[in-house]
Amino acid sequence: MRVVRKSLARKVVFLFLIFAVVLGVMVYHLSLLLSVDAVYWLVGYFGLVMFSVLVFYYLNVIRPLRKVVEQMQALLLGQSYKEVMSYRMDEIGVVAYFFNQVTKSIGKISGDLKEHDRMLDELSVASQLQKEILPAQNPEVEGLTIVAKSKPLNELGGDSFNVFRTKERVFVYIGDVTGHGAAAALIMAMVNTLIGVFVDINDSPYKVLVDVNRYIKTYVKRAMFMTLVLLSYDYATGKISYAGAGHENIIIYRKKYGECEVMMSGGIALGMVPDNSNLIKEINVDLEDGDFIILYSDGIVDAKNTAGDLYGLDRLKMAVKEYAQNYQAAGLNHQVARDVAVFMGNTAQEDDMTLIVIQKGEPTPEEKSDINFSSTKWVDNFA
């Protein structure tokens, strides 16, 4: 019986055989009651009806259904299959239509998955390239302690920072490109490279930013821009100066007075205008040993808590003031980052976050051995 149930055709044959047996028995009993001719006519007529039913059943059920089943089997076995052409409006037509719709959806999903995998591969490559551009370790610089930490929002962040050393000076920048993703990462990479080139041929942050802006505006047509602060420190004179391109304010903490001073970075973001030479300026900063300069991206001051309040510049200044007297650069960076994390609580990060603490004077051996000193990776868990 299990063998018979494998196909409709076999079922029909089986039923036909049973019917034939029943008919045979009927004919025998009828032959006892009717004439031979009458029995023959009856059997013949009945046989013709049965044959017609069988033919009709085969043409309208068995054969069209077999076509659909063949394609379904091919799909299930991973073989090539094709659309089932059917204009029927009955149950067979519904099954054929359903099969065609399912295979169309499968084809689209398969295409989308392949495209998704391809894009993930490309994003992964771009993310890796970006990680290689940004410094993984904080550099050792004569006369300064620089501790930078960054936490991108996703695989391709818009925040960037770097330290470039020339024979006479060191340049430090922090930048933030509009948006996130591949386009922002490309702009970030371009600017990073351009700064690296122009610090070798310019002796001031102002000139570097004018040159970088001119190149960026030439080649980037879309209204993408990058806010940035570029700071330079002259080894011989100890002079610190900076030029801003529409970036967040700079915080200066003077240990002697225990107070924070906020200075506007000024200028206009890179990429907004073809020539920014009249719109940015270079500002000198006098620091004594132990004093701090804090650079940050807007992801810090725009960080929100569960109530929707912003962390803000005032809280940042308070955190710096609270911890700057008792910590060196690495410790201050860690404590401020922890303050931001505590403020945010369980609220999801909404933007890249970068914090750079620069202290006049070189790190002590104890600070160098601080686990927070070397890596530029933001601490994930402040517990």
Add this chain to the structure above:
Amino acid sequence: MKNYLSISRLGIDDERFAAFEFTGSFDSVGFKHNFTLLQAVLEEHDSEYLVFDFGKLTFINSRAVGFLIEAMNFLQESNRKLVLVGADGLVKDVLQTTGVFELIAFYPSLDAFKVSITT
């Protein structure tokens, strides 16, 4: 993320400018949800000035600043000007910090702008 930005036309009978009031938070979410409206605002009004009233805006980020620069460039192609009015507090700080006010005219209020184009 919830959209907290709404944009509405200010009913002002002056053919020299069209004014739109922004309320709430002009960030990436707000920009995305109002993208079609923002495009229509730029394309459908051909008055000389397009005024964005930011008096009721509580937050703005770099995505919105990027849109303002694009809007400014788009309007400049047809000799029209983008004007910002009313921004204060955090919003004004951001616009000032990023240098937007170097490129786009700003007035403390819509009335101050009207006076400036009358005189």
